[in-house]
Amino acid sequence: MDTHVPVDRREFLKGSTGVLTGVLAAGSPLALIAPSRVWAADLRVLTSAEGATLMAVTRTIAPHDGLEDAAYAIVVQSTDADAVKDESLRKLLKEGVATLGPSFATAPESERVAALRKIEQTPFFQTMRVKTLGTLYGTEMAYRYFGYEGEAFSKGGYLFRGFNDLRWLPEVPLADSGPMPVPAP
Amino acid sequence: MAKFDLNDDGVVVIIGSGAGGGTLSHELTRRGIKVVLLEAGKRESLASFSQYPPEAFAQLTWLDPRTHSGTWTVREDYPTLPSWTAKTVGGTTVHWTGATPRIQPWEMKTRTTYGEMKGASLLDWPIEYDELKRYWELAERRMVVTRRHGNPGLPASNHFKVFYNGAKKIGYKRVHTNYMAINSRPADGRAFCIQQGFCVQGCKTGAKWSTLYTEIPRAEATGNLDLRTQSMATRIEHGPDGRVTGVVYLDSNGREQRQKARIVCVACNSVETARLLLLSESGKFPNGLANSHDQVGRNYCFHVGGFVWGIFDKPICAWRGTTLAGIVEDETRHDPKRGFAGGYHLELAALDLPSLPLAGLPYNWGRDFASIMENYRNMAGIFINGEDIPRATNRITLDRNVKDSYGLPVAHIHVDEHENNGAMRAHAQQQSKALFEAVGAKRVVHTRQTPATHNMCTARMSKDPRDGVTNAHGQTHDIANLFISDGSVMTTPSSANPTLTIVALALRQAEYIERQMSARNI
Ligand SMILES: Cc1cc2nc3c(=O)[nH]c(=O)nc-3n(C[C@H](O)[C@H](O)[C@H](O)COP(=O)(O)OP(=O)(O)OC[C@H]3O[C@@H](n4cnc5c(N)ncnc54)[C@H](O)[C@@H]3O)c2cc1C
Ligand code: SF4
Numbered sequence: 046m047d048t049h050v051p052v053d054r055r056e057f058l059k060g061s062t063g064v065l066t067g068v069l070a071a072g073s074p075l076a077l078i079a080p081s082r083v084w085a086a087d088l089r090v091l092t093s094a095e096g097a098t099l100m101a102v103t104r105t106i107a108p109h110d111g112l113e114d115a116a117y118a119i120v121v122q123s124t125d126a127d128a129v130k131d132e133s134l135r136k137l138l139k140e141g142v143a144t145l146g147p148s149f150a151t152a153p154e155s156e157r158v159a160a161l162r163k164i165e166q167t168p169f170f171q172t173m174r175v176k177t178l179g180t181l182y183g184t185e186m187a188y189r190y191f192g193y194e195g196e197a198f199s200k201g202g203y204l205f206r207g208f209n210d211l212r213w214l215p216e217v218p219l220a221d222s223g224p225m226p227v228p229a230p
Numbered sequence: 231m232a233k234f235d236l237n238d239d240g241v242v243v244i245i246g247s248g249a250g251g252g253t254l255s256h257e258l259t260r261r262g263i264k265v266v267l268l269e270a271g272k273r274e275s276l277a278s279f280s281q282y283p284p285e286a287f288a289q290l291t292w293l294d295p296r297t298h299s300g301t302w303t304v305r306e307d308y309p310t311l312p313s314w315t316a317k318t319v320g321g322t323t324v325h326w327t328g329a330t331p332r333i334q335p336w337e338m339k340t341r342t343t344y345g346e347m348k349g350a351s352l353l354d355w356p357i358e359y360d361e362l363k364r365y366w367e368l369a370e371r372r373m374v375v376t377r378r379h380g381n382p383g384l385p386a387s388n389h390f391k392v393f394y395n396g397a398k399k400i401g402y403k404r405v406h407t408n409y410m411a412i413n414s415r416p417a418d419g420r421a422f423c424i425q426q427g428f429c430v431q432g433c434k435t436g437a438k439w440s441t442l443y444t445e446i447p448r449a450e451a452t453g454n455l456d457l458r459t460q461s462m463a464t465r466i467e468h469g470p471d472g473r474v475t476g477v478v479y480l481d482s483n484g485r486e487q488r489q490k491a492r493i494v495c496v497a498c499n500s501v502e503t504a505r506l507l508l509l510s511e512s513g514k515f516p517n518g519l520a521n522s523h524d525q526v527g528r529n530y531c532f533h534v535g536g537f538v539w540g541i542f543d544k545p546i547c548a549w550r551g552t553t554l555a556g557i558v559e560d561e562t563r564h565d566p567k568r569g570f571a572g573g574y575h576l577e578l579a580a581l582d583l584p585s586l587p588l589a590g591l592p593y594n595w596g597r598d599f600a601s602i603m604e605n606y607r608n609m610a611g612i613f614i615n616g617e618d619i620p621r622a623t624n625r626i627t628l629d630r631n632v633k634d635s636y637g638l639p640v641a642h643i644h645v646d647e648h649e650n651n652g653a654m655r656a657h658a659q660q661q662s663k664a665l666f667e668a669v670g671a672k673r674v675v676h677t678r679q680t681p682a683t684h685n686m687c688t689a690r691m692s693k694d695p696r697d698g699v700t701n702a703h704g705q706t707h708d709i710a711n712l713f714i715s716d717g718s719v720m721t722t723p724s725s726a727n728p729t730l731t732i733v734a735l736a737l738r739q740a741e742y743i744e745r746q747m748s749a750r751n752i
């Protein structure tokens with residue numbers, strides 16, 4: 046699961062065309078686990094300016110105000126990596142970014158939404174939508190932000206870690222459910 | 231594990247190792263019959279299952295393309311995934327969520343019960359309910375289904391508590407943690423369910439029944455099974471008398487091989503089963519095998535489906551717990567007063583965080599979409615599972631313009647849903663909304679039709695050869711030594727999740743094949 050902070054810079058020496066950088070918010074739970082609050086994501090085919098525009102696209106598609114920029118940067122970096130292998134995607138992205146223009150990245154949200162609504166049916170937008178929705182929520186940052194606990198096998202599942210700790214509704218009669226398979230440890 | 235010669239024409243070749251093919255392999259090999267099992271996918275294990283959902287999806291899912299057309303909304307919402315199946319040893323029983331309700335008696339007589347429906351190709355099953363009941367019971371014991379034969383139910387999760395209380399408040403009576411082929415206590419040499427919620431990614435405890443770690447290793451232990459993985463069947467061959475003689479496949483190195491056979495059983499999961507029969511076209515059978523009445527691929531059925539999400543103001547953490555352990559059975563009845571024929575189940579369903587946006591909310595972006603996601607901790611989900619109405623024009627054909635990685639024309643799925651489906655789906659969505667609101671949901675959202683996880687009826691059993699592809703034993707009407715051994719043979723889809731029935735039919739078919747072989751009929 047290559048979704049840690051800071052974003053992977055292993056590819057740097059092979060020559061990158063652009064870079065996205067940022068600083069994790071102080072007090073963010075991620076700042077506690079990340080080795081450094083500063084992060085950087087190298088890009089292989091997109092320029093820094095193109096990367097910044099795509100970052101703004103991803104945030105407009107999935108706007109979570111409290112979610113770190115670093116999570117959105119992972120989406121852009123992953124899109125960039127796809128484009129390394131796929132020339133038609135590279136063209137699609139570069140043309141899409143050009144259509145949105147240089148001011149898109151810093152425009153207020155209402156303007157960004159209006160601009161994207163206009164191109165909603167284009168392959169560029171659909172690609173970015175699927176890429177954003179398919180990548181963002183799989184990042185470690187999203188897991189933490191949304192409170193999703195993920196993999197549980199290594200911890201013995203949720204059987205004794207809260208699968209039935211809801212108390213705001215009545216319990217279910219045994220006849221319609223079933224017994225715990227083993228007593229609590 | 232056995233190794234049989236390519237020229238051994240005494241073997242039974244089974245294509246596909248999922249619910250149907252995996253079970254049939256075990257049943258034949260334990261009777262002393264030699265089986266070559268061809269499986270296009272790789273062999274994973276409890277240890278190799280990934281618990282990172284996007285990676286697990288790539289590891290298990292059938293990703294070779296399929297194209298589609300028609301008016302069904304899946305075209306817009308899931309353009310690249312009309313049908314969701316697996317490509318791995320164990321087939322979709324590695325992916326599946328284990329729900330195993332039975333078919334209702336009238337659902338096997340829909341033509342008689344629902345009468346003439348415009349634009350429908352309803353047909354009564356050529357088997358009686360009571361005959362099949364015996365095999366459902368055998369299948370339930372085999373798969374260790376909860377709430378049957380003395381097996382306890384699964385305990386109630388947070389998610390189920392929401393579902394249960396809502397269902398009871400709106401007057402439903404038959405609500406419980408579902409019939410599940412998932413161990414509620416240790417059984418069958420497998421562990422009990424630890425409520426991880428990773429059923430779709432591959433169950434690392436083995437609590438969930440899958441042919442990967444039940445039927446297949448048991449078949450191997452008999453010494454009569456030759457399992458060939460990464461072996462993609464490309465055509466079934468026949469002799470001048472029309473009987474099938476063997477199967478051509480591409481092995482793990484992409485080399486073409488030709489396995490001779492006494493009998494061939496196709497269990498590739500309905501879409502691929504129809505495709506393989508069509509790909510096997512020849513001079514004698516220009517429209518494909520077993521297709522003399524132009525029935526192969528027709529009457530394709532899925533289930534009337536869709537997710538409904540209730541958003542609450544308190545945490546539920548629906549991801550903690552068995553994915554599909556909850557059912558309302560009250561709507562599983564034929565009551566035309568509701569405005570449609572047939573019935574549906576409401577089943578509890580959770581989705582992991584990475585999969586929710588594209589699989590469960592496929593239509594949206596921006597602030598409204600994000601506000602739903604922000605409530606991920608406070609969401610409860612229902613999966614609708616209702617009877618699809620068969621139509622002769624809903625069908626699988628070959629798309630000769632698109633080739634897969636093997637260079638073969640891909641399957642094309644055409645679906646125009648019958649209007650009954652829309653009425654049923656709307657009713658189920660309304661009831662689900664009422665259910666969630668009864669326990670305080672502040673907002674309820676729903677998807678349209680979801681990709682077909684249940685694929686059925688493309689080679690249906692029929693009394694009259696003009697109405698279907700096989701007889702009541704899955705033996706093709708046209709070719710005595712060619713069998714269909716998966717959900718393709720279901721005459722109509724019913725409202726029940728299909729796997730229990732696929733396993734039951736495989737158990738029954740094995741008895742028949744043994745008898746026919748002993749009598750030297752095949
Ligand atoms: C996410 C999900 C959840 C589900 N949950 C449930 C549930 O709760 N209850 C239920 O009843 N059902 C459920 N299902 C459906 C269930 O998994 C299927 O109905 C069942 O597995 C079908 O069995 P089968 O034998 O027809 O095919 P499969 O189990 O799909 O096996 C077919 C096998 O054939 C192989 N194959 C295909 N073509 C070829 C070829 N040409 N050559 C060689 N091999 C080939 C495939 O790789 C595959 O391994 C679910 C499905 C999905 C995707
Ligand atoms: S919830 Fe139960 S059945 Fe599902 S993966 Fe976990 S242990 Fe297996």
